[in-house]
Amino acid sequence: MACCRLGLYTGTHVLNASHLDRWTTVFSMSYLPEEREESLLLTKVPSLDQKMAKALVKLANAVRRAAEQEPPPGLRKHGHRGPAR
Secondary structure, three states, X not given: OEEOOOXXXXXXXXXXXXXXXXXXXXXXXXXXXXXXXXXXXXXXXXXXXXXXXXXXXXXXXXXXXXXXXXOOOOOOOOOOOOOOO
């Protein structure tokens, strides 16, 4: 999967400059509704129980929300040093 050089898209690889002019279209896709995602998990992993599927989807959505709220690397506000370590 391709992306821009700024790393604006989660789950993608950074392209070198020679590829940037080859990708002129950006598709935006949303995630499945929670019920559908749970159903997909249960279909693909039959040994998974429904309670665990719900917990995994809830965790995935929390991670997605956090990724949407966090500015991409290199574009942080001046003075922001990131999370405490």
